[in-house]
Structure formats: C-alpha cells, structure tokens
Amino acid sequence: MSTVFSFQQLFDFTKSVFLKIGCPEEDATLATNVLLSADIRGVDSHGIARLSGYVRLWEAKRVNATPVIKILHETPSTATVDGDSGLGLVVAPKAMQIAIDKANNVGTGWVSVQNSNHFGIAGYHAMMALEHDMIGICMTNASPLVSPTFSVERLLGTNPICVSIPAGEEPPFVADLATTTAANGKLEILQRKNAEAPLGWIQDKDGHPSTNPHELKNGGALLPLGGDREHGSHKGYALGAVVDIFSAVLSGANYGPWVPPFPAYVPMPTGMPGKGIGHFFGAMRVDAFRPASEFREHMDNWIRRFRSAKTAGGFEKVLIPGDPEREMEAERKHAGIPVLQAVVDDLKTLGEKFDLPLV
Amino acid sequence: MSTVFSFQQLFDFTKSVFLKIGCPEEDATLATNVLLSADIRGVDSHGIARLSGYVRLWEAKRVNATPVIKILHETPSTATVDGDSGLGLVVAPKAMQIAIDKANNVGTGWVSVQNSNHFGIAGYHAMMALEHDMIGICMTNASPLVSPTFSVERLLGTNPICVSIPAGEEPPFVADLATTTAANGKLEILQRKNAEAPLGWIQDKDGHPSTNPHELKNGGALLPLGGDREHGSHKGYALGAVVDIFSAVLSGANYGPWVPPFPAYVPMPTGMPGKGIGHFFGAMRVDAFRPASEFREHMDNWIRRFRSAKTAGGFEKVLIPGDPEREMEAERKHAGIPVLQAVVDDLKTLGEKFDLPLV
Numbered sequence: 091m092s093t094v095f096s097f098q099q100l101f102d103f104t105k106s107v108f109l110k111i112g113c114p115e116e117d118a119t120l121a122t123n124v125l126l127s128a129d130i131r132g133v134d135s136h137g138i139a140r141l142s143g144y145v146r147l148w149e150a151k152r153v154n155a156t157p158v159i160k161i162l163h164e165t166p167s168t169a170t171v172d173g174d175s176g177l178g179l180v181v182a183p184k185a186m187q188i189a190i191d192k193a194n195n196v197g198t199g200w201v202s203v204q205n206s207n208h209f210g211i212a213g214y215h216a217m218m219a220l221e222h223d224m225i226g227i228c229m230t231n232a233s234p235l236v237s238p239t240f241s242v243e244r245l246l247g248t249n250p251i252c253v254s255i256p257a258g259e260e261p262p263f264v265a266d267l268a269t270t271t272a273a274n275g276k277l278e279i280l281q282r283k284n285a286e287a288p289l290g291w292i293q294d295k296d297g298h299p300s301t302n303p304h305e306l307k308n309g310g311a312l313l314p315l316g317g318d319r320e321h322g323s324h325k326g327y328a329l330g331a332v333v334d335i336f337s338a339v340l341s342g343a344n345y346g347p348w349v350p351p352f353p354a355y356v357p358m359p360t361g362m363p364g365k366g367i368g369h370f371f372g373a374m375r376v377d378a379f380r381p382a383s384e385f386r387e388h389m390d391n392w393i394r395r396f397r398s399a400k401t402a403g404g405f406e407k408v409l410i411p412g413d414p415e416r417e418m419e420a421e422r423k424h425a426g427i428p429v430l431q432a433v434v435d436d437l438k439t440l441g442e443k444f445d446l447p448l449v
Numbered sequence: 450m451s452t453v454f455s456f457q458q459l460f461d462f463t464k465s466v467f468l469k470i471g472c473p474e475e476d477a478t479l480a481t482n483v484l485l486s487a488d489i490r491g492v493d494s495h496g497i498a499r500l501s502g503y504v505r506l507w508e509a510k511r512v513n514a515t516p517v518i519k520i521l522h523e524t525p526s527t528a529t530v531d532g533d534s535g536l537g538l539v540v541a542p543k544a545m546q547i548a549i550d551k552a553n554n555v556g557t558g559w560v561s562v563q564n565s566n567h568f569g570i571a572g573y574h575a576m577m578a579l580e581h582d583m584i585g586i587c588m589t590n591a592s593p594l595v596s597p598t599f600s601v602e603r604l605l606g607t608n609p610i611c612v613s614i615p616a617g618e619e620p621p622f623v624a625d626l627a628t629t630t631a632a633n634g635k636l637e638i639l640q641r642k643n644a645e646a647p648l649g650w651i652q653d654k655d656g657h658p659s660t661n662p663h664e665l666k667n668g669g670a671l672l673p674l675g676g677d678r679e680h681g682s683h684k685g686y687a688l689g690a691v692v693d694i695f696s697a698v699l700s701g702a703n704y705g706p707w708v709p710p711f712p713a714y715v716p717m718p719t720g721m722p723g724k725g726i727g728h729f730f731g732a733m734r735v736d737a738f739r740p741a742s743e744f745r746e747h748m749d750n751w752i753r754r755f756r757s758a759k760t761a762g763g764f765e766k767v768l769i770p771g772d773p774e775r776e777m778e779a780e781r782k783h784a785g786i787p788v789l790q791a792v793v794d795d796l797k798t799l800g801e802k803f804d805l806p807l808v
Contacts, residue, residue, distance in 0.1 A: 165556030167526040168737040196555050197524030202738050225695075238755060240764035245755060253691045263694070265687035271680050290680045297761025315674060315681050321630050321649045322674050328624035328770040329688075331755070332612045335622070336584075339747045340738040346754050363750060378527040379561050379699040388698045391722060395705050396597060396604060396690070402656025405599035411687040 092428040099449050100126055100138055100427060103437065107141060110444040111148045112155035113177070121179035127214040129427045132418030135275025136211045139433045142440045144177060144208070146354035153177055153207055159184050162204075162342075166196045170341050171203045175366055178209030178230070182369055186215045186228065189373040193224055197378030202341035205365035208232070208352050212252035213266040213415065219254060219373045220262050223382050226254040227372035229333040231343070233351040236270055237311035238331075239324045242297045244311045245346045248274050249333035254412075256376065258386030260393040264412030269330035270312045277303050277312070282432075290317030336370040343368025451787040458808050459485055459497055459786060462800065466500060469803040470507045471514035472536070480538035486573040488786050491777030494634025495570045498792045501799045503536060503567070505713035512536055512566055518543050521563075521701075525555045529700050530562045534725060537568030537589070541728055545574045545587065548732040552583055556737030561700035564724035567591070567711050571611035572625040572774065578613060578732045579621050582741050585613040586731035588692040590702070592710040595629055596670035597690075598683045601656045603670045604705045607633050608692035613771075615735065617745030619752040623771030628689035629671045636662050636671070641791075649676030695729040702727025 101122055108118035125144075128137030147153040157176030161169045169188050173181035185201045192199025209215065212228040219226025232247025248268040255263040268274070272291045280287050280303035287303045294300040295309030299318075306312070314326030338345035344364040351358070376385045399408040429437075434448070441448050460481055467477035484503075487496035506512040516535030520528045528547050532540035544560045551558025568574065571587040578585025591606025607627040614622040627633070631650045639646050639662035646662045653659040654668030658677070665671070673685030697704035703723040710717070735744045758767040788796075793807070800807050 163737075163739060165734070165737040168556040168733070170738045197527040198557060198559055200557050200733065200737075237761075238758060238767050240760055241758040241767045242761050243758045245758055253687075255691075255694055263690070265684075265691060267681075267684040267687055269684075271675065288679050293761075297764075315684055316630070317676075317680055320647050321676055321680070322626075324768070324770070325624075325626040325628075325674055328612075328626055331622070331770065332614075332624060335614055335748070335751065339744060339751055340735070342739055342743070342747075345747070345751055363747060374527070374559065375524070376699070378522075378524040378559075379529045380522055380701055384701070385698060388701075388704070388722060389694070392694065392698055392704055399597060399600040399602045399604055401599055402596075402601050402652075405656075408597050408600045409683070411683070411690065 091431040093431065093434050094426040094428050095449070096426050097126065097130060097423065100129065103441065103446060103448055104138060104141060106446045107145065107440060107444060110446065111145060113180070114156065117180045120183060121177050124179040124183060124210045124214050128211040130419050130422050131211070131213065131415040132422070133211050133275065133415070135273070135278055138429065138437065140208070142436050143352060143354070145440060147207060150354040152350065152354065157181065161188070167192055167198055167200060169201045171201055173203055173206035173366060175205055175207070178207040178367070178369070181206040182209035182215045183218060185369065186218050186226070186371045186373070189371045190219060190222055190224060193373040193375045193378070194222070198372065198374045201371045202336065203369040203371070204338070204341040204343040206343070206367055206369055208367070209369060211266065212250045213254070213264055215371060216252040216254040216266070217262070217264060220256045222373070223256055223376050225256070225374040225376065228252045228369070229337055230369040231334045231337040231345060231349050231367055233349055234347045235274060235306060235312045236314060236330060237293065237297070238327045239314065239319055242293070242295060242311070243347065246327070246330040246334055247349055248312065249330040251329065251333060255389065256386065257389040257393055260390045261416055262412060263389070263393065263410055264415065269315050269326050269333060271315055271317050271326070272312070274312065290321070333370070338364060338368030340370065341368045450790040452790065452793050453785040453787050454808070455785050456485065456489060456782065459488065462796065462805060462807055463497060463500060465805045466504065466799060466803060469805065470504060472539070473515065476539045479542060480536050483538040483542060483569045483573050487570040489778050489781050490570070490572065490774040491781070492570050492634065492774070494632070494637055497788065497796065499567070501795050502711060502713070504799060506566060509713040511709065511713065516540065520547070526551055526557055526559060528560045530560055532562055532565035532725060534564055534566070537566040537726070537728070540565040541568035541574045542577060544728065545577050545585070545730045545732070548730045549578060549581055549583060552732040552734045552737070553581070557731065557733045560730045561695065562728040562730070563697070563700040563702040565702070565726055565728055567726070568728060570625065571609045572613070572623055574730060575611040575613040575625070576621070576623060579615045581732070582615055582735050584615070584733040584735065587611045587728070588696055589728040590693045590696045590704060590708050590726055592708055593706045594633060594665060594671045595673055595689060596652065596656070597686045598673065598678055601654060601670070602706070605686070605689040605693055606708055607671065608689040610688065610692060614748065615745065616748040616752055619749045620775055621771060622748070622752065622769055623774065628674050628685050628692060630674055630676050630685070631671070633671065649680070692729070697723060697727030699729065700727045
C-alpha cells in the first residue's frame with residue numbers, strides 16, 4: 091500500500107524539514123534535490139524513506155547542519171575536502187563541483203572527501219558532470235554490511251560506483267551500481283514481503299549461503315558482486331575495497347569496519363582511524379581526449395549498437411545503463427511518486443515533531 | 450604435462466623472437482618483461498602461451514614492430530596516444546609512463562590509447578605507478594566474447610580493470626580482474642581438461658545457461674560478472690561497458706563488436722569505427738591527497754585489518770587482492786616456470802621458424 095505524491099509536495103515537505111534542523115536556505119534546497127532525485131529515479135531506498143534517518147543523525151549530533159566545507163590539500167587536478175560533518179547530501183555536490191572546476195582547468199579533477207555522511211544516490215553527483223560535457227565518477231563507502239570472500243566479518247559497505255558518460259542525440263550512459271550482488275534496498279523489499287532472497291545474495295553468520303532476508307540481524311552479511319568465489323566474488327570484494335580506499339584511505343575518513351553506521355541508534359565503532367564517512371569524485375572533460383563532437387558521435391554509435399543487439403528469448407530489449415531509472419523518472423514526473431505507507435507514517439511522525447504538514 | 454623453465458631461459462627466447470620480427474632492442478626487452486610478468490605471476494593464459502599469437506599478428510601485418518608512438522591530444526592531466534599499431538606490450542607501458550609524468554606535474558595523469566594491440570596483463574602497467582608512490586589504474590578492451598545482459602550477441606571483451614595501490618610495510622594492493630564471471634584463461638583450462646564449467650560463466654547461442662566450456666565455438670558467450678540478472682550481471686555488463694568506452698570511445702579506437710580479434714586467422718570486423726584496440730591508464734599521486742607517510746600508514750592498517758578478518762569455516766585466511774599472484778611469483782622465481790607441453794611444442798615450432806633454440 092502506498093500514497094502518490096507530486097514531486098513538489100515531497101520537495102516542500104523535505105526542504106521544510108532541512109530548514110527546521112538549521113540548514114541554510116541554499117543547502118536545504120540542494121539536500122532536497124539530491125535526496126528526491128532517488129525517489130524520482132525509482133531508487134526508493136535512498137530517497138525520502140531516509141529523511142527521518144538523517145534527522146536522527148542530526149539529533150545525535152552526528153550531522154552538522156551548518157558545515158564549513160574546506161579544502162585540506164590540493165594540486166591542480168586533485169583536492170581533499172573536509173565535509174565538517176555536514177549532510178552528505180550537501181557535501182557531495184559541493185565536492186563534485188570542485189572536481190568539475192579542476193577538470194575545466196587541467197582536463198580532469200579528482201576529489202576525496204573525509205568527515206561526511208550518507209550522500210543519497212551516487213548518480214546525482216556523477217551526473218552533475220554531464221552538462222559540462224564531462225564524464226562523472228562518484229563512489230562512497232558505507233556502513234559495513236558486506237563480508238570479503240572467505241570471511242564472516244562485515245568489513246565493507248555496499249560501496250557503490252557511478253560512472254556517467256554524456257552522449258549526443260542519445261541520452262547519457264549512467265551506470266550506478268553497488269559492488270554487491272544486490273543492493274541493500276533490494277533486500278529491504280524482500281524483508282517487507284518476507285520473501286526469500288536468491289542464493290548468492292547473503293550468507294549467514296558462519297559463512298553459509300542463506301536465503302533469509304533477515305539474516306543480517308543474526309550476524310549474517312551481504313555478499314560481494316559475484317556471490318561466491320567460483321562466480322567471482324573476489325572481484326566484487328576487490329571493487330568494494332577500491333571504493334573504500336579511494337573514499338577513505340586517500341581522504342582521512344573511516345574505512346572498513348570503522349565506517350559510522352547510518353542508523354543513529356547503532357553505537358559508533360571503537361578505535362576509529364579517521365573522520366566520518368568518505369567519498370570520491372572524478373570529472374573528466376571529454377574534449378581533454380578528443381573533440382567533443384567526435385566523442386558524442388561515437389558514443390551515440392556505441393549506444394545504438396548495444397541497444398539494437400539481438401535479445402535472448404523472452405527479453406524485449408537490451409538496456410543501456412541508466413535506461414531503467416530514466417524511464418522511471420519520465421513516469422514519475424508525470425504520474426507522481428508512490429510512497430509506501432510505512433514511509434508515509436514515518437514522515438507524518440516527523441512532520442508532527444516539527445509542526446509541518448506532509449501535504 | 451609441462452616442462453619447467455627458468456625465467457632467464459624464457460626471457461632469452463622471447464626477446465630473441467621479438468628481435469627477429471624487427472623490434473628495436475629496447476622494445477624487445479620491454480615487451481619480453483611485460484609478457485613474462487604474466488607467467489611469473491601465474492597468469493599463464495596471458496604470458497608466453499600467447500607469443501606465437503603476437504608473431505602471427507605481425508605476419509598478418511596487424512602489428513608494427515617499429516611503431517612511432519605519439520600524443521594526438523593533451524591537457525595538463527590527460528593525453529590521447531596513437532600506438533601506431535605497435536605491440537600493446539610496448540605501447541601500454543609507454544602510455545602509462547605518460548600518465549605517471551602527468552601525475553608528477555599536476556597530481557594525476559590519464560591516458561587513453563588508440564591503435565594498439567593486446568597488452569599482456571593489466572597488472573604490469575598499473576603496478577608501474579607503485580614505485581612512484583602513485584595509485585595505478587589500467588583497463589583495456591578486447592575481442593568481443595561477452596554478451597550484455599538480455600542479449601545473445603557478443604559485444605564486449607573480458608575488459609579487465611586493474612587498480613594497484615601502494616602501502617608502507619605491507620605489500621601493495623593489486624586488484625586485476627576481468628569484468629566477467631570468469632576470465633577466458635579459466636575457460637581454456639576447462640577446455641583442455643574437457644571439464645564442465647560452473648553455471649553462470651557461459652551461455653549458449655540462444656542465451657540459455659551452459660556448462661560446456663566449448664560453447665563459444667557454437668555461438669555462445671561468456672557472461673558478465675554476476676552471471677545472470679538476478680545476481681547482478683547488469684553490473685558486470687556496465688563495468689565492461691565503462692572499460693570499453695574509456696579505452697576506445699575516448700581514444701578513437703574500435704569498440705564493442707568492432708574490436709579486432711586476437712587470433713590473426715579470424716577476419717577483421719567490417720565497418721570498424723576506429724583504430725586498433727584501446728586502453729586507458731591512470732596514475733594518481735598519493736601525496737596529491739594527503740602526505741604519503743600518512744597514506745601508507747593507513748593503507749597498512751587497512752590491509753592488516755582485512756588480512757586478519759575472521760574466516761568462514763574451511764578457509765585459512767582472507768586474501769588481499771594481489772596476494773595469490775605475489776605468492777606465485779615468489780614460488781616461480783625460486784622454482785622456475787612450468788610451461789604446458791602444448792605451449793612448449795608451439796614455442797619449438799616458433800623457434801624453428803626463426804632458427805632459435807628454446808633452451
């Protein structure tokens with residue numbers, strides 16, 4: 091069961107909440123746009139469903155509503171940014187803008203961020219590069235839920251990678267993927283339905299394959315992309331590790347099992363080696379490699395060739411990364427955004443706390 | 450059945466072959482070191498077993514033994530390089546050196562390469578960055594053997610990604626992975642044994658799961674990392690696509706189904722949109738983000754935490770990416786390199802052609 095809201099309704103409510111916790115006007119608008127870009131693109135697990143979670147982090151004094159974001163260290167093509175415990179929803183686009191500015195100057199820009207918080211969907215930030223005729227790259231580490239191959243300890247987050255690539259007449263290529271077999275959001279859907287997960291998504295506390303979507307509560311873990319060693323889980327583990335290292339060992343954030351948990355009620359890890367969670371952003375000007383018009387023409391050719399590939403029986407078409415989210419966005423812009431009843435109830439409670447009506 | 454050779458024996462033979470096809474002395478040494486770095490690290494599919502394949506490409510006039518490698522386009526942090534149809538074994542390390550030089554100047558360097566050929570193992574090139582206290586990144590596209598999710602056409606290569614990261618007292622982190630469930634080399638091992646492949650590695654010509662390691666001869670395909678949609682094959686497809694685009698759409702090389710095949714007897718694709726195959730290299734100075742000593746200390750901490758993680762039953766230890774190849778290198782440096790009899794026979798035939806004894 092769900093209720094359909096217009097984007098504007100969700101925007102007004104969300105922005106009001108961010109203003110109530112003390113965000114400056116401009117930051118509240120930015121954070122709202124970033125957060126709701128998940129809902130509009132169909133990534134419901136990373137959008138307004140998390141709003142009360144961000145507020146609880148603020149209540150726990152783990153989110154600073156008025157951060158002073160600063161560059162700690164830089165070269166012509168790089169920067170390390172201190173997010174000052176700000177909302178990742180605010181810190182991330184500002185850090186990505188620094189990467190874009192550096193790319194404008196010297197061809198590419200690369201920014202590692204410490205002392206931040208959850209930044210919504212990676213896609214928003216990487217896609218900021220597109221309007222500048224740049225390739226955008228975005229990664230973040232996250233609360234440890236994933237066990238490396240051969241291990242039963244949860245040492246990595248779902249650590250997503252997003253790469254967005256502009257095209258010409260075709261829409262952009264936008265690959266936004268958790269480095270696990272299945273993103274945590276997909277598991278949450280099964281949890282709500284009490285449905286079994288496919289083998290290869292989860293292991294139990296002893297490292298045995300499990301189909302129980304609630305297994306993480308019993309000490310289990312999500313599995314790296316690949317699922318098991320025979321199917322390449324060491325590759326998913328390696329990719330998640332690269333995201334962790336670029337986001338946090340480069341920047342001075344926390345890494346591995348020390349990444350602060352998103353739920354404010356979960357105690358912070360002991361012996362934390364850095365500050366907050368870490369992100370990594372990149373921007374590459376297409377015309378730093380070849381004339382942009384040539385690149386766009388060949389990117390269109392690439393996309394059309396793949397989109398027109400012969401399908402296996404039962405499948406209608408071959409998708410280009412970004413297609414499903416783009417289709418969802420077109421639909422939801424027109425028809426509105428359905429919000430699950432449990433989330434609506436949560437938002438109503440949040441609204442009462444701040445004396446804000448949901449609609 | 451195999452014969453054990455010392456590194457020096459294989460080095461002398463291989464270098465002599467490269468000299469016979471007309472490589473300059475310095476290039477012959479470089480190509481030999483790159484090629485044999487695969488054998489010494491245990492990646493037998495990418496080492497001396499391919500030597501006669503490179504020679505056949507030269508015979509087919511697809512490899513230029515005296516390439517003039519030049520920069521077509523550049524910015525302070527980027528370059529596009531024309532490999533002049535040279536051996537990838539020569540073009541790649543020279544392009545990586547350009548990335549390293551740019552990183553020395555402006556923090557990072559990024560080089561896309563057109564008009565090249567197979568470059569051996571990605572690890573060699575990415576690891577060149579380590580001695581400069583840099584993170585090294587290396588990708589290449591390759592002959593199309595892999596079908597995108599939902600497709601039966603082979604549109605991507607096994608398109609590997611390698612990321613090498615320096616540490617302090619610990620050995621470096623070196624993730625070198627094909628973006629498929631299993632690298633083609635693993636399939637070749639099963640083919641020689643006539644053993645079944647696990648489900649999730651291969652599909653038949655109609656897109657059905659297959660365990661036949663010879664399925665590619667019947668129009669089948671390798672599967673992207675993840676194996677099937679339910680286990681995230683769209684992520685492996687997206688990663689392989691990013692490698693293809695960075696390596697070839699950025700540089701002006703061939704991409705997708707138009708990547709030239711490695712076997713010289715396979716006809717070239719028609720309607721090729723670029724030149725040769727493409728690579729992509731990156732180098733990031735660690736001290737472009739934070740003091741190198743701090744980075745090394747935290748990288749050691751990262752590695753030690755993961756290496757000491759609690760293992761699942763039956764597994765001795767949790768590995769750090771690069772551990773298996775490093776252990777193999779230590780063993781083979783001491784005990785020599787075993788070469789399969791079929792490869793020895795092939796090398797003997799090659800030696801007869803050039804009047805070169807194998808030992």
